[in-house]
Amino acid sequence: MGLVAEQQNQNAPKQASPLIRIAGVAKSFPTPEGGSVTALEAVDLTVARGEFVSIVGPSGCGKSTLLYMIGGLVEPSSGSIEVGGSRVVGPDPKVGIVFQEFRIFPWKTVRSNVMFGLELQGKGNAAERLAIADRYIEMVGLRGFEDRLPKELSGGMKQRVAIAQTFACDPDVVLMDEPLGSVDALTREKLQDELLRIWRDSGKTIIVVTHSIEEAIYLGQRVVVMAPRPSRVIATYDVHLDHPRTAEMRTAPETAHLRNEIWNLVRGGVT
């Protein structure tokens, strides 16, 4: 199996129908002094159905804000965002978000946290919800912690609960904001492979924001690079690595080359 492949046929993002269409989106927030601070200006991005896209960029360039807007939690100041052909007007359970802050519900055990979305949506009966929850708890490696409260978990464990919580709801689109930031390196690699497996099996559309360029390359079919002042997308790289990913690809020369190229670009954008 070659490490570098031309655009794969079954995952040809450019040709497939765009699921998420972001056009000229800007966002500014009012300041207490009566002025305004610009979080994003003029972002254009389209994501195909079933695509896995990584976003990297320096802190404060508006990555989280962009995800909130796609998820319908924050309204753009101008421009338009469409998901599945209709304009985003509010949150939709079809679009799940794993938040950077991974706030899970502190009064709920791990299991009831993971079941919560299913309960809210009235999906399945109690036994089915339990089975789904346990499956995702197992997936993120928290078996045996089902009945623990969040206060008894480490930061990385809470983050994994948040991931399970979102995937248990089975959204078509998953937006992940630095989902593995607090997870140790070993678990991180395992979860990256889990994410890729779910993505391949389910055909979900996934956007992941990460501070790790290596992670962005390993996960994404495309890496979108954002830059601050003005906040925008400055480049998009296609990742020519085969699926399924293998451990060797992490250290392959092509990966290192792409990593350096992106790194130089990001560094240039910062200074």
Next chain:
Amino acid sequence: MKAILRLYPIGLILLVWELSTRAKLVDPMFLPPLSAAVVDFWANLGLLMQDALSSLMRAGAGLLIGGGIGLVVGMAMARSKLAESFFDPLISALFPTPKLALFPLLMVWLGLGNGSKIALVALTAFFPIVINTYSGMKGVDKFLIWNARTKGASSFQVLTRVMAPAALPFIFAGVRIATSFSFLLVVAAEMLGSTDGLGFRILYAQRTFEANTMYAAILFVAVLGYVVDRIVGLIGRRLLAWQDTAA
């Protein structure tokens, strides 16, 4: 055992009380011996129990009514700008008023029976609960709400399944304050105009120079107040066991 040991300062004071009165250091009309008050308590157990029941019933009913309304109004204020702009100035204006000042009025409207006391307690209990519910729910972490909304929560579900439990520590602190206020106010109201209840019993004993009974009733009020607060505290600890607090 530890808990009992911790209470030793109280035991010490009671001991000093008993010994100094036994030694005839103070006039028993001012301060009878503790043992005399305890003996009187047993002698009047039926009467005092009746009084305690009346007082607790009034405090409890007032707390439920005032607290229940406070909870609903506080939730409404946290969710709706309209409710917020309507109730906020009213609450700010009325909160500092000592509610006891309204009691003569309540007696005229509702009579000397349970109604006026329950109304007074309800008025008093309303404020700490409405204020704590409102500010607790206003302060709920945005990301908890967003987390639920992106998982399909309706605004009613956000209110009942996210904001209310998240604000529970605040709400519960309000309940605890309201409970002790309720007890305080019911005793005061019974002193002002009533024919039974522990407040009435204290004042009546004082007027008929029954120092032993007066102290028996005072001690009973003190113990009841303590027990009620402990029960509320224990419920709180069970309910809020999920809180991630230091120590």
